[in-house]
Amino acid sequence: MTSSNDPIFALSSANARSAIHIHRISGINLLPYFQGYLFKIKSNEVLNVSMIQEQISSKPYLQYLYIKDAEGNILDDVLFTFFKAPKSYTGEDIIEISSHGNPLISSLLQRLFRHLGLRDALPGEFTQRAYLNGKIDLVQAEGINQLIHAETMGGIQLARDSVAGELSKETEEVKNVLIEIMAYLEAHIDFAPDEVGDYQPESLMPLMKQALAKLQNLLNSYSSGLRAREGVKIALVGKPNAGKSSLYNALLKFERAIVTHIPGTTRDILEDRLIIRNKDFVLIDTAGIRETEDTVEKIGVERSIKTLSKADVICLIISLENVYIKNIKKFLEETLVQFLLHSDFSPEQIILPVFSKMDLMPKEIFENILNFYSEVINDKKFLHLENILSKKCIFCSHNDTESLSSQLVKLHDQLTGLLGHKNNPTLISERQRNKIEIAVKNLKEGIDLIYKKDYPEKISSVINQGRQSLQEVVGEIQLDQVLEKIFSTFCIGK
Ligand SMILES: Nc1nc2c(ncn2[C@@H]2O[C@H](COP(=O)(O)OP(=O)(O)O)[C@@H](O)[C@H]2O)c(=O)[nH]1
Ligand SMILES: [Mg+2]
Incomplete structure (x- = not known):
């Protein structure tokens, strides 16, 4: 360019x-x-x-x-x-x-x-x-580009904050803290203690920790920002015939997925955009997970298992059809063990059990099911899932998805952080995240050196690298290739 x-x-x-x-x-x-x-x-x-x-x-x-x-x-x-x-x-x-x-x-x-x-x-x-x-x-330039390309309201909001300079302000503030720290260190390099006082690097710790905390918040904002931009991904998983495709259609409000009473009907992954109360989601229907000899269905099951890893919310659909009231607790435990203890989940995911076909079960039983659910998930075998397994479960049918929708909206707020609130800047590009990650690494190293009461020259040099990386976030850099890469993703005429 x-x-x-x-x-x-x-x-x-x-x-x-x-x-x-x-x-x-x-x-x-x-x-x-x-x-x-x-x-x-x-x-x-x-x-x-x-x-x-x-x-x-x-x-x-x-x-x-x-x-x-x-x-x-x-x-x-x-x-x-x-x-x-x-x-x-x-x-x-x-x-x-x-x-x-x-x-x-x-x-x-x-x-x-x-x-x-x-x-x-x-x-x-x-x-x-x-x-x-x-x-x-540069942050504003990236924001302008995203403002044009955003496909969700969340994405537009984030891009607008970025253009308004929220992130630039935050990085500027941290940069100033680092400069203050460096000024102390430089003074102790250039002057004798009788002029500038004893060298006590530990006095820098509160400032260092404050700067580090701000940068770490920014790093955390990246994945919540990504979800706001791209939509929170919800996968409907469970056994064949659990009612996944019926819920999929009910949430989308049109007959998108084929629904039959024959287990194994859905063999591929379906994915659609879904907006509930102005929140953006990507809804994913999967093939029911079961042992099967059918070649096509087998591929579907494998894809379902893969899909689990990219979903933000995994709705485990459990059908209330053919469940005997007397056996509910045992049934529930077996279902959760079968599903939860044989898959890997990431700590950022949420598993939401959803009881489907609630029209087939008397309402009075729901209270019992909720109690059984709490008892079952409090067992120590589920302890490792404590933070990702929802404390609450949902009841719905293909004719009534109200409580599921409300819960999804709540989870959206939780997963996208406190978006749209001022003073909550968010990283909006991989490039920005990369620069902040480097600064965090430098600051951690700096803290380490301060603990060791290392020479001011050494500490200052590490912090200076962090400051440079922060400066690069907003674009105080001369690297033509970096600029070319950023601007080449724009539209012509912008
Ligand atoms: N009574 C009742 N039947 C349902 C409900 N949801 C689905 N079904 C029936 O359950 C069967 C399997 O549904 P489907 O959505 O294809 O399940 P999937 O295999 O999990 O995708 C079909 O015969 C549906 O008509 C519901 O809420 N209530
Ligand atoms: Mg289906």
Whole structure:
């Protein structure tokens, strides 16, 4: 990617037939390029662009005009907007031309721009210029990109926080703490104790711990942010015929999965987006987990087991059909043992037992089942699952998923953290996480050295590496390849 500031243009709206197309042009001293090509609508008089340059104050210049080609043919009547540097998105002069939204008209306009000596912009080049001109930092640039690509409301919220500078502020604060620590250490490198007092590195511990805690919070925010962006993944698992596909359809509110009384009907994984009360989920239906000789079903079962590992919430669907009231406790225990003690779960997952087909069981029994459930899961064989196995279980049927939906919404809040709350910045890219991880490693090493009362030179050098890594989060770096990688994921025209 080029870092020069030659004039560039791009169609910033989609190139489809639509009401308007917006062409964006950025560069230094742009207006003279257009002298002789813009005309007033009423009088057809040529527009003297140097007039605009003089007239313009702090507000952008806006005029309805004809734009003509070199032969004097009208290409379109357009809304012409001029933002004078540095008060523009890129920090350079920007012209925005709103034309009629016809790809043919736009291609004629683009031909004219090339004729005038403007160059087709590369993906993200406008935002890259904004960054290089100090209008935004790198975290904000990444936020802008995610604001455009977000597919969930959670993703939009996070991206907006990032553009607003929440994360940049947080890293700046930690950076300042590190500088304060380094100042103490540097003083003890340069001056004698009678000038700056005895060298007591342990006095730095509270600041170090405060900085470390903030960075660790940021690291934790990455996975909750990812869930908010991509949707919380809920897998419906259980035995064949438990009612998984029926629940899947009921939650989605349409007949997506095939439902029959024949066990082994669902053989592949189904996945759909689901929104409940403005919260985004990805709902996954799986093949029932059982021993089978059927080749296709076997593959389905293997895929179901794999799916378990990527789900945030595993709904274990347990059918109340054919369950005898007298045997409930034993049945429950066997089902949980069979499912929970033969799979691996990660500490970030939540297992939610869901009793399906509740219409087949008298309601009075539910209280008993809840009590049995608590007794069973408190047994020591389930102790290792204490933090991931829900303390509560849910009852539902294909006609009534209300309590399941409410519980899923609660789990969404829990798994995505306190999102949307101010002062709770979130990491939104792998790049950011990587930089913070390095800073955390440096700080931990620094704490170790402080315990050992090591030389101030050594401690300061380690903390300085952490500070550099933090600076790289917001982009105080000169590495062209890094910039190229970030901006190449943008849309053209942004
Ligand atoms: N009475 C009742 N039957 C259900 C309910 N949910 C599913 N079924 C029946 O149970 C059978 C298996 O359902 P299905 O959703 O295919 O189960 P899956 O194999 O776990 O996907 C079908 O005959 C459904 O009609 C329910 O809530 N109540
Ligand atoms: Mg099914």
